[in-house]
Amino acid sequence: MGMTLIEKIIAHNIGRESVTPGEIVTVNVDRVMVHDIFIPFVADKFEEMGFSKIWDPDKMVLIYDHLVPASQLDDARHFAKGDAFAAKYGVKNVHRSDGICHQLMTEAGYVKPGDIAFGTDSHTVTYGCVGAFSTGIGYTEMAGILGTGKLWIRVPETIKVEVNGTLPANVSSKDVILQILGDLRADGATYKSLEFVGSTFDAMSVASRMTMSNMTVECGAKCGLFAPDEKTAEYCGISAEDFKNDAFLQSLKGDPDAAYERVLTYRAEDFVPVAACPSQVDNIHPVSEIAGLAVDQVFLGSCTNGRLEDLAAAADILRGKKIAPFVKMIVTPASRKIYREALEAGILETLAEAGAMITHPGCGLCCGRAGGILTDNEVVVATNNRNFLGRMGTSKVQIYLASPKTAAWTALTGRISVPE
Amino acid sequence: MEEFTGKVWLLGDDIDTDIIMPTEYLAMKTVKDMCPYAFSPLRPEMAAQIHEGDIIVAGKNFGCGSSREQAPEVIKALGIRCVIAGSYARIFFRNAINNGLLLIENADLVRDVKEGDEITVRVGDSILYGDKTYPISPLPQNLLDILDAGGLVRAMQRLNGIGKE
Numbered sequence: 001m002g003m004t005l006i007e008k009i010i011a012h013n014i015g016r017e018s019v020t021p022g023e024i025v026t027v028n029v030d031r032v033m034v035h036d037i038f039i040p041f042v043a044d045k046f047e048e049m050g051f052s053k054i055w056d057p058d059k060m061v062l063i064y065d066h067l068v069p070a071s072q073l074d075d076a077r078h079f080a081k082g083d084a085f086a087a088k089y090g091v092k093n094v095h096r097s098d099g100i101c102h103q104l105m106t107e108a109g110y111v112k113p114g115d116i117a118f119g120t121d122s123h124t125v126t127y128g129c130v131g132a133f134s135t136g137i138g139y140t141e142m143a144g145i146l147g148t149g150k151l152w153i154r155v156p157e158t159i160k161v162e163v164n165g166t167l168p169a170n171v172s173s174k175d176v177i178l179q180i181l182g183d184l185r186a187d188g189a190t191y192k193s194l195e196f197v198g199s200t201f202d203a204m205s206v207a208s209r210m211t212m213s214n215m216t217v218e219c220g221a222k223c224g225l226f227a228p229d230e231k232t233a234e235y236c237g238i239s240a241e242d243f244k245n246d247a248f249l250q251s252l253k254g255d256p257d258a259a260y261e262r263v264l265t266y267r268a269e270d271f272v273p274v275a276a277c278p279s280q281v282d283n284i285h286p287v288s289e290i291a292g293l294a295v296d297q298v299f300l301g302s303c304t305n306g307r308l309e310d311l312a313a314a315a316d317i318l319r320g321k322k323i324a325p326f327v328k329m330i331v332t333p334a335s336r337k338i339y340r341e342a343l344e345a346g347i348l349e350t351l352a353e354a355g356a357m358i359t360h361p362g363c364g365l366c367c368g369r370a371g372g373i374l375t376d377n378e379v380v381v382a383t384n385n386r387n388f389l390g391r392m393g394t395s396k397v398q399i400y401l402a403s404p405k406t407a408a409w410t411a412l413t414g415r416i417s418v419p420e
Numbered sequence: 421m422e423e424f425t426g427k428v429w430l431l432g433d434d435i436d437t438d439i440i441m442p443t444e445y446l447a448m449k450t451v452k453d454m455c456p457y458a459f460s461p462l463r464p465e466m467a468a469q470i471h472e473g474d475i476i477v478a479g480k481n482f483g484c485g486s487s488r489e490q491a492p493e494v495i496k497a498l499g500i501r502c503v504i505a506g507s508y509a510r511i512f513f514r515n516a517i518n519n520g521l522l523l524i525e526n527a528d529l530v531r532d533v534k535e536g537d538e539i540t541v542r543v544g545d546s547i548l549y550g551d552k553t554y555p556i557s558p559l560p561q562n563l564l565d566i567l568d569a570g571g572l573v574r575a576m577q578r579l580n581g582i583g584k585e
Contacts, residue, residue, distance in 0.1 A: 144576050369444060
């Protein structure tokens, strides 16, 4: 019988012909990511466990993003502790202000198709966009991996999501994943792998796929995978020839006779702009249903939607116009590279001229620590991935998650608006 | 068989880790420092009123969201003896086991029990509430091994030949 994409990655990793969902196996870890919030805890647990060296220091990536730039006095302690750990154990891959971890891991070439990667952050699932198995873990397990290079996992069942056709012009990959989350619900894929197939995804950029993989954890998924194609190879710096000649990379797709636990099928033409309404990510409604609600703030950014195409989509809508005077619009590119590209393309100038505030790449606002947190009864339309109670300020902030296009139209009119 | 009785704190579905421990407090020095803020977005009064040995009973998808391990650590530090939920999100589940926090999966109890009532847990066997008994299904062996070692840190110490056997 054939295998699903996740089964192929795991079987290859442990040198077996096949694996079966439900089986518990120990995998060899290709890459790990630790970010600034958790590095002190990882460091303490690692030493408490009695390890004296990292199994392979080059496989660890340490990224400061949640606390950059520091907003509380305690934050700086995390950088000092991270720097000391990196120096002591020979970790060279340290990014102190280059961008959000989940953007950097594939952008800087740390994760390739077919790899197995773990990170101390639930949105580590993002790297499924290049056909890697990656998922979030806690700091104690991370300390264990740093010592041993291994982790036990349960081989997940797979839910196939098939979408064919052409999306309407005002619909983005964000709307597609939000709709899927609404249909699966917040626990609908717990412990499972999602596999995205169909002509709609074939036509998507890697950046758009990244938005989708990023949010698969919001329905409990262990990972959300796209089969790598020529676009993936180019993004990952693999030459077309190497990609074509690599039997493993070519094998990375679900087999026609693989066993899927469930198949969700959609027509691309049926999607409409949607939003996740307060305060659950699976509380999905068409934007048309909530249109007209006045907003206080709009946030464009995060590891979900802070890429060049997201900023460009907003700039196209806001070019030569001004946002509503009572709205604060905050734009946060996902990485320094994207920031520079958006600067060179005139996108940041367009957004700034329209009245937006441009901030340095980081996680501050998305995780409610800094850079635009809100208070009771304020309404925000945001492109990030969570609208949990208290996520971006007090527990009475109303967070609506939506696409960059919906966010830009909302900033323009000052009211939740369906993008035209 | 280990058996204990505790007072119930009743919570709903999809209790996320931002509710259990908001990001705002994650950079505090110790988990003890974070304790007063546990569950504050949902029930600000709760952390101060939890007593050693209390039990959290919740609906489905407990611990969804962020990978923050402070969530199970703070529950343990508050003195919660165990969590009984309809189901758990995967990262929280792993983190709790690795920290030696007992998790029990049961979808029926949350529908019957009232906050403040007492329940009795017979570990690995059943839950008793009033005149009703709720079965507990067993955990996989590799997880029992971690729990038996006293959490993942102890299991790794054993691997490295340090600490008590």
